[in-house]
Amino acid sequence: MTAIYKINELFETIQGEGFFTGQPAIFIRLQGCPVGCAWCDTKHTWEINAADQIITMQMLNKVQETQEWAALSVSDILTVVTEQGYQAKHIVITGGEPCMVDLTPLCAAFEQQGYSTQIETSGTFEVTTTKNCWVTVSPKINMKGGYKILTSAMQRANEIKHPIATEQHVDELKKLLDDHQITDTPIYLQPISQKKRATELAIQTCIANNWRLSVQVHKYIGIE
Numbered sequence: 001m002t003a004i005y006k007i008n009e010l011f012e013t014i015q016g017e018g019f020f021t022g023q024p025a026i027f028i029r030l031q032g033c034p035v036g037c038a039w040c041d042t043k044h045t046w047e048i049n050a051a052d053q054i055i056t057m058q059m060l061n062k063v064q065e066t067q068e069w070a071a072l073s074v075s076d077i078l079t080v081v082t083e084q085g086y087q088a089k090h091i092v093i094t095g096g097e098p099c100m101v102d103l104t105p106l107c108a109a110f111e112q113q114g115y116s117t118q119i120e121t122s123g124t125f126e127v128t129t130t131k132n133c134w135v136t137v138s139p140k141i142n143m144k145g146g147y148k149i150l151t152s153a154m155q156r157a158n159e160i161k162h163p164i165a166t167e168q169h170v171d172e173l174k175k176l177l178d179d180h181q182i183t184d185t186p187i188y189l190q191p192i193s194q195k196k197r198a199t200e201l202a203i204q205t206c207i208a209n210n211w212r213l214s215v216q217v218h219k220y221i222g223i224e
Contacts, residue, residue, distance in 0.1 A: 003105040005077065006031040006069045007059060008045050008096065012086040017214045018136055018161045018188050020118065024088035026081060028106075031069035033097040035122050036144030039163065039192050045096040056080065074109045091117045099125035099153070107133045120161075123153040134158045138190075141172045154180040161214055165192040170205050188214040 009029040015021060032048045033040075040046075044065045052068045059070035060080070072080070091110045093103055099121045107117040107130040117133045122140040124147035129135070137157035139149045154160070160182065162173045170189075177187075189206055190213075191198035199215070206213050 002073050003102065004071050004073055005101065005106060006048060007072050007077075008042075008067075008069045009062065010060060010077070010080060012084070012088050015090065015092060015118075017190065019134070019159050019186065020090065020092075021214065023090050025090040025092045025118075026086050026088045027092045027094060028077065029094050030096045030098045030101070031067075032100055033095050033122075034100075034145045035097055035124055035140050035147055037122070037140050038144070039165075042096065060084070074105050077106065078109060078113065089115050091115050092120065093117065094120040097122055097125060099127050101128075103129045103133070121153065122147070123149045123157070125153070126150065127153050127156045136161055138162065139173070139176055141176060149176060149180070151180045154182055154185075157182075157185050159186045159188060161188040161190055163190045163192045164202055164205070165195065165198040167201070170201070187211040190214040 007028060008031045009027065012024070012026050015023045015025040029042070029045060031045050033046050044067050047067055049067065054068045054070055056070045056072060056076065059068065093106065098119055103119060110117050111130060111132060117130065118136060119127065119129055119133055120136045120138060121127060123137040124140060127135055135156050135158050137153055138161045141149060164170055189202040189211055191202045202213055205211065
């Protein structure tokens with residue numbers, strides 16, 4: 001059966017977070033997420049409504065954030081990337097919550113074409129992808145949707161990127177790492193909303209724990 005993906009956005013930019021910060025990347029943003037993160041900056045990707053389905057060119061030509069999405073096969077997506085003339089060789093699959101669907105066919109197709117692939121997930125769904133795909137888990141703890149962080153997702157992570165604003169967020173992360181026996185995975189702290197207090201806390205905590213800082217570079221320089 002042909003895999004079909006509901007895509008809210010598909011565009012080329014610079015990765016602004018985590019391990020691949022600064023790398024040119026093609027972002028594939030999938031529609032749908034039930035997690036309910038209070039500070040989510042892509043809430044327009046949460047709901048999947050049949051009435052919001054649009055054609056590919058309408059999706060590519062969006063000028064503002066909307067709930068509209070296009071249904072594309074793996075072959076369709078590869079064709080779009082070629083026809084748009086994108087030069088980046090790194091694919092970032094995000095959302096929404098991309099791990100609600102099997103990402104193996106999509107990642108495998110791009111990797112066969114010489115691309116590297118990356119998934120950004122909340123850790124609340126099983127990660128189904130290729131062996132070589134880089135998995136970024138940004139664990140969403142005690143969110144409105146009531147989903148639990150999965151041990152399988154935490155242990156599959158190549159990096160863990162955690163948004164923080166308060167000491168409680170740091171404490172929650174430490175407990176999560178302990179509960180899932182995570183010891184060697186690189187940890188990135190990401191200040192929520194670029195607030196000064198959150199940034200200072202993230203810096204201090206990174207130094208104290210030998211973790212890393214992720215500051216959402218794309219927001220500071222004003223790109224998507």
